[in-house]
Amino acid sequence: ELTGLAEIRVGKGKGENQLLKEYIELLLEDQKRLSHYEKVVAWKDSARLLIHEVKNPLTPLKLSLQNLGLIVNSDHEIEEINSALTSITDIENILKSFKELVNIEYGEIKNIEFISFWTDFEKQLNRSFPTLNIVNKIEEKTLYLDSEKNLLKMVFINLVKNGVEANKDGFELVLDKKYSYIIVSAITKNVEISDINSIFQFGISEKSDKRGYGLFLCMKISEYLNLNLEAKNVKDGVVFTFAIRC
Secondary structure: OHHHHHHHHHOOOOOHHHHHHHHHHHHHHHHHHHHHHHHHHHHHHHHHHHHHHHHOOHHHHHHHHHHHHHHOOOHHHHHHHHHHHHHHHHHHHHHHHHHHHHOOOOOOOEEEEHHHHHHHHHHHHHHHOOOOEEEEOOOOOOOEEEEOHHHHHHHHHHHHHHHHHHOOOOEEEEEEEEOOEEEEEEEEEOOOOOOHHHOOOOOOOOOOOOOOOHHHHHHHHHHHHOOOOEEEEEOOEEEEEEEEEO
């Protein structure tokens, strides 16, 4: 019976020892997949609880900032408050998208104008990561594309956060336009990822055994938005790239 099952999955025309050897390898791979699936299911349940708890303090925080905006007079202070309010709104939107993500549902893809989106988002990135070096080679004044703003932000923020943590003075984010694609490269110098092929798997991280969620999430978003996200070790560092069709 075991040989019959092996022939179904591996194929006929092999000796029994070779057949069973290859079948055992398949069973071990099945076991790994099952273990990975169980982790993902547990992660989704935990994520739903986390989303619920994180959303609770956002409302009073938002109201407090709005009240502050009514009593301050300095243009600089108003700008800082508006920036904080924008970040809170982003957190709310990201949590909404994240909740949909862990339910295997995604934010609706819409036609967006990338240049204005990036102009606003770049200010937020610079506030969150003061040492961030951004090289924007895009010359167009307007660029329209089909995507989802909050999911795009999640990919950018995760890649930037990882790069800055790895080498804050040797990290840069490069945007370029080639043919009908916006090419984004997150370049971290003087580092190397030992197991680059498994970097997007759930729970895999070289930082600690309690990390490894951000890049897993980025890959899921990439698959939904068709970003073709990939990572490579190069001569003097690590490069994460993805492409947005416009």
